[in-house]
Amino acid sequence: DQQVKQNSPSLSVQEGRISILNCDYTNSMFDYFLWYKKYPAEGPTFLISISSIKDKNEDGRFTVFLNKSAKHLSLHIVPSQPGDSAVYFCAAREQNSGGSNYKLTFGKGTLLTVNP
């Protein structure tokens, strides 16, 4: 049973427009959420995170929104650039993980393609 779901396998947007990647979760014990970006033949790299006590976190062009009641989060990229083309993974951590992020549950990922 998937606890972290990314229901869109792929997303295509035009350069300069907004990209919105969605993630849903089922485990109410998750208290911390992260987004990772992965290019082909490379390991994932951390992008941005959000604690369950917040509903928004922003870092430059990247903003993550969390709706706890809906168990839904989204990553907004504005403006999108061709270099943003990659697979984006949503990940979540349970409250009993001792405050560290080593034990994460990942979604299946969404392939974002930003067209010039």
Place this chain on the structure above:
Amino acid sequence: NAGVTQTPKFQVLKTGQSMTLQCAQDMNHEYMSWYRQDPGMGLRLIHYSVGAGITDQGEVPNGYNVSRSTTEDFPLRLLSAAPSQTSVYFCASSYYGRDEQYFGPGTRLTVT
């Protein structure tokens, strides 16, 4: 500062063979983990370690062993390879309490 390194990059094994995937980090991170990624799947945690001498199982530990004798190294052993272990394996490390988990470039393993 090399970050997280993994060797080999590619490996082909026959069913029943054993091998060790190497992982090393030079950032003095307490935590290290092994994940596998299969087509159309997210990363799944195999084993993790919170420090030298301490390891624990993740979501999919069967068929794999780990040990952590030093802070820097966290090898993953396949005792008797099976085709179901064909996957891309990622090692990761992080400081306690930090958001960012650093991943290695991965090892692509094929078991025939």
